[in-house]
Amino acid sequence: MFKRAAIVAFLSFILTVLSCSAVFANGFKNDALLDTEATGMATLFVAQADSPAAVQFNPAGLTQLKGNHARVGYTSAIPRNFRTDTSGNDQSSSQIDNFFIPSIYLVNNLKSENWKFGLGVTSPYGLGTDWADDSFARFQTTESSLQVLQINPTIAYKYNNTISLGFGIDYIMSETSSHKRIADTTGLGDFHAKGNDDGWGYNLGLLVKPSEKYSIGVAYRSRVKLTYKGTISMTNLSSGIYGSGGLGYFPNDTYVTGMESRLTLPQTLALGYAFKPDQKLTIETDAIWTDWSSVQEDFAKYTEEGDANRLAVLNDGNPLAKDWNATMSYGIAAKYQATDKLVLRCGYLYAETPVPAANFEPSMVDMDMHCVSVGAGYALKKDLTVDAAYFGGFYKDRYITNDIALSSGSDLDGMYESYVNVFSVSFTYKY
Numbered sequence: 001m002f003k004r005a006a007i008v009a010f011l012s013f014i015l016t017v018l019s020c021s022a023v024f025a026n027g028f029k030n031d032a033l034l035d036t037e038a039t040g041m042a043t044l045f046v047a048q049a050d051s052p053a054a055v056q057f058n059p060a061g062l063t064q065l066k067g068n069h070a071r072v073g074y075t076s077a078i079p080r081n082f083r084t085d086t087s088g089n090d091q092s093s094s095q096i097d098n099f100f101i102p103s104i105y106l107v108n109n110l111k112s113e114n115w116k117f118g119l120g121v122t123s124p125y126g127l128g129t130d131w132a133d134d135s136f137a138r139f140q141t142t143e144s145s146l147q148v149l150q151i152n153p154t155i156a157y158k159y160n161n162t163i164s165l166g167f168g169i170d171y172i173m174s175e176t177s178s179h180k181r182i183a184d185t186t187g188l189g190d191f192h193a194k195g196n197d198d199g200w201g202y203n204l205g206l207l208v209k210p211s212e213k214y215s216i217g218v219a220y221r222s223r224v225k226l227t228y229k230g231t232i233s234m235t236n237l238s239s240g241i242y243g244s245g246g247l248g249y250f251p252n253d254t255y256v257t258g259m260e261s262r263l264t265l266p267q268t269l270a271l272g273y274a275f276k277p278d279q280k281l282t283i284e285t286d287a288i289w290t291d292w293s294s295v296q297e298d299f300a301k302y303t304e305e306g307d308a309n310r311l312a313v314l315n316d317g318n319p320l321a322k323d324w325n326a327t328m329s330y331g332i333a334a335k336y337q338a339t340d341k342l343v344l345r346c347g348y349l350y351a352e353t354p355v356p357a358a359n360f361e362p363s364m365v366d367m368d369m370h371c372v373s374v375g376a377g378y379a380l381k382k383d384l385t386v387d388a389a390y391f392g393g394f395y396k397d398r399y400i401t402n403d404i405a406l407s408s409g410s411d412l413d414g415m416y417e418s419y420v421n422v423f424s425v426s427f428t429y430k431y
Contacts, residue, residue: 027266027292027324027354027366028127028146032373032391033075033101035122036426040375040389041333042347044286046272047217048335049207052105052428055120055154058219058270059166060205062107062116062156069107073387073426076100081129081365082417083136086401092137094365095130103426118154118168123147125174125265129363138181138188139408141363148265149173152203166205172224172265173198178363182234183409189237193259193300195230201265217272223294224265232259232302232314249309257314258303264294266326280337285330292324292354317408320361324354331371345375345389360400365418367395375424383430391422 031043035053038045045053049061052071081094106119127146131137154168175196182189201224208216234255272286299319305311333347349371355364375389395418405412 027290027295027327028125028364029266029268029290030077030101030124030126032371032393032422033077033122033126033424034103034124035071035105036073036075036375036387036389036424037345037377039075039391039422039424040345040347040373040377040387041284041335042331042349042371042373042391044272044284044331044333044347044349046219046270046286046288047207047215047274047284048272048282049205049217052107052118053120054156054166054205055105055107055118055152055168056122056124058205058207058217058272059118059154059156059168059203060164060207060219061217062118062154062166063114063158063164063207065107065116066109068109068431069105069428070431071103071105071426071428073103073424074100075103075422075424077420077422079128079420080418081362083362083412083414084417085136085411085414090136092131092135095132097128097130099126099128101126114158116156118152118156120150120152120154122150122152124150127364129365131362133181136414137362137405137410137412139183140361140405140410140412141178141180143177143179144363145175145177147175154203156205162209164205164207164209166203166207168203168205170201170203170221170224171198172201172226174226174228174263176228176261176263180408182237190235191232192235193230193232195228195259195261197226197228199224199226199265213276215274215276217270217274219268219270219272221268223267223291226263226265228259228261228263229303230259231256232300249307249313255310257305260301260303261299266291266294282335283332284334285332288329289326290329290354291326293326295322295324295354297322317405320404321359323356323359325356327352327354333373341379343377345373345377347371347373349373357398357400358402359404360398360402360416361404361412362416365416367398367416367418369393369395385428385430387424387426387428389422389424391424393420393422395419 045057049058054061125148156166177194201222203221206218274284329351331349373391377387
């Protein structure tokens with residue numbers, strides 16, 4: 001009965017997550033949305049990795065689990081972005097959005113003490129920003145969305161009582177869309193872009209436990225290359241300089257053509273150390289390297305257009321330089337087994353931004369970030385546990401002056417402020 005219910009839940013999850021966008025920072029990496037237990041420890045879980053979420057954080061840790069496990073979680077992320085212009089008089093805020101991100105993990109013991117199989121379905125990357133259609137950013141961006149679904153089958157092997165190894169395959173499905181206004185002589189038009197693609201990557205894990213008090217974890221995840229194919233559309237063009245009432249580059253009210261763009265999701269390397277001074281307390285510290293240098297520019301190729309005048313209009317501001325940098329994140333977390341049924345968690349994480357000031361723009365509001373988290377788990381029954389967590393990301397204010405949007409007529413300069421609140425809950429069933 002349970003197995004059938006798990007399959008139904010899994011298929012429902014697939015359909016649900018494809019309609020979701022995630023929002024976070026440190027680029028568009030969403031570790032805080034991947035698992036409630038790890039979120040309660042500020043996502044510092046590489047050296048412990050003793051739950052079904054080891055599939056995501058360090059697959060080698062799956063060998064620590066006994067029996068079969070199924071975990072279903074749901075996370076709510078509520079970001080806010082603010083910009084004050086250089087005069088200090090005009091403040092704009094992004095629209096209030098609440099993004100709901102599900103996750104699921106399944107672990108099977110393969111009827112062997114040394115081998116484990118795991119499956120994770122998550123959204124490890126994502127982006128969702130929404131500025132008003134009449135905001136300061138309207139000619140650069142109003143809405144941007146990046147949706148990523150990852151399906152991650154994993155195998156873990158316990159080499160001996162000290163060393164465990166893990167290997168997984170990452171199958172990524174992704175959709176991207178954006179919208180901005182078009183400045184015209186007689187009014188405002190609209191520019192929409194949408195595309196999708198899928199790709200493959202892999203991940204590796206190592207867990208070393210010299211004793212019950214110490215453990216060291218290493219986890220690597222490869223790059224994934226995506227080539228989005230889709231369309232761009234321009235509307236409300238007929239009476240302006242681009243439409244039939246003007247230069248006639250776009251003779252109809254609506255123009256549609258094919259589009260192709262590329263994105264490479266970054267490779268990551270995480271190193272963690274966990275110390276367990278007694279049977280109740282575990283302390284972990286992690287360092288995570290994310291190679292955001294994979295994001296160098298945002299370039300769109302218009303695959304169905306050959307007219308030089310139309311291409312000149314379409315390519316205004318294209319490509320958009322990114323030149324992102326590799327980043328480091330550091331943190332410390334603790335877990336305390338308060339009673340046989342209750343476990344308490346907390347953590348702190350500092351994450352660098354990959355976005356250089358010269359290429360900062362409001363479709364990706366990103367700054368260095370301080371994160372704090374608290375969480376708890378409670379055993380409702382011998383085989384059923386509920387976990388809950390809160391994660392707060394508080395970004396360092398960032399004053400920006402650059403000329404990235406001058407060609408579009410936008411003034412993006414000013415002070416940017418941002419924060420995100422994340423609430424998460426999950427249920428784990430052992431069988």
